[in-house]
Amino acid sequence: MCCLQTLTQDEVRGDVIYTFLTKSLVNEMHMENLNNYDAIKYETNNPIAKLILKNFFDALEILLDTIHAENVYEVGCGNGYVTEFLKRQYPKAHISAMDIDGQKVAIAKTRIEGINFSVGTIYDTMQQSDSFDLVISTEVLEHLDDPLRALKELARISRRYILITTPNEPFWRIANMARLKYISAFGNTPGHINHWSKKSLCAFANEICNVQAVKTPFPFTILLCEKRCNVK
Numbered sequence: 680m681c682c683l684q685t686l687t688q689d690e691v692r693g694d695v696i697y698t699f700l701t702k703s704l705v706n707e708m709h710m711e712n713l714n715n716y717d718a719i720k721y722e723t724n725n726p727i728a729k730l731i732l733k734n735f736f737d738a739l740e741i742l743l744d745t746i747h748a749e750n751v752y753e754v755g756c757g758n759g760y761v762t763e764f765l766k767r768q769y770p771k772a773h774i775s776a777m778d779i780d781g782q783k784v785a786i787a788k789t790r791i792e793g794i795n796f797s798v799g800t801i802y803d804t805m806q807q808s809d810s811f812d813l814v815i816s817t818e819v820l821e822h823l824d825d826p827l828r829a830l831k832e833l834a835r836i837s838r839r840y841i842l843i844t845t846p847n848e849p850f851w852r853i854a855n856m857a858r859l860k861y862i863s864a865f866g867n868t869p870g871h872i873n874h875w876s877k878k879s880l881c882a883f884a885n886e887i888c889n890v891q892a893v894k895t896p897f898p899f900t901i902l903l904c905e906k907r908c909n910v911k
Contacts, residue, residue, distance in 0.1 A: 759794070813840045843902050854897075
C-alpha cells in the first residue's frame with residue numbers, strides 16, 4: 680500500500696482544534712506522571728481531549744470491524760483502557776494482555792474481568808508463534824530502543840493481523856507546542872525516542888508485514904497490517 684505524506688481532513692481539523700486548546704487541558708496534563716498518565720489521558724473531562732480520544736477509538740473500530748478475531752493479544756496494555764475497548768469489540772474472543780509495568784497490570788486486573796493479564800516484555804512475549812488472530816500494540820513503539828525487533832516479535836506470535844499505533848509526527852509535537860508543553864524539547868513528549876510520520880511508519884511496518892489499511896485520527900497513525908508467511 681502506498682502511504683503518501685498528505686494532510687488528511689482529520690489532521691487539518693485536529694491541528695485547528697489543538698491550536699485552540701484551553702488552559703484547563705494544559706493544567707490538567709501538567710499532572711501527568713508514570714503512575715497516573717493513563718488515567719489522566721483516558722478519563723479526562725476536557726471536551727477537546729475527549730473528542731480526540733473518541734476519534735482515536737472510532738478509527739480503531741472502523742479498522743477492526745473489517746477483520747474477525749477469536750484470539751487477541753495486546754502488548755503494552757497499561758491500565759487496560761484499550762483492553763476494555765477490545766473486550767467490547769470482540770465480546771466472544773479470548774483476550775490476553777501484557778505490560779512491562781506490574782503496577783499497571785495490577786490496576787488493569789482490578790478494572791476488567793475475563794482478561795488473561797500478565798507482566799512481560801515486547802521483545803520476548805513468551806508466546807508461541809502463530810498463536811493469535813490479532814496482535815495489537817498502541818502507543819508503545821515510539822518508546823523502544825529497538826522497535827524493529829519488537830515488531831518482529833508481534834508478527835511472530837500473530838497468526839494473521841497486527842495493529843500498531845504511534846504519534847503522527849510532526850503533528851504530535853506541533854500539538855504539544857500549541858498547548859505550551861515540552862517547549863525546551865521542541866514538543867517532544869518525554870520517553871518518545873522514535874518519531875514517525877504516516878509515510879515513514881508505513882515504510883517501517885512494511886519491512887516486516889504488509890500494511891493493509893491506515894487511519895490518521897489526529898494526532899495518531901494507526902496501521903492494520905497482515906503477517907507475511909515467512910515471519911517466524
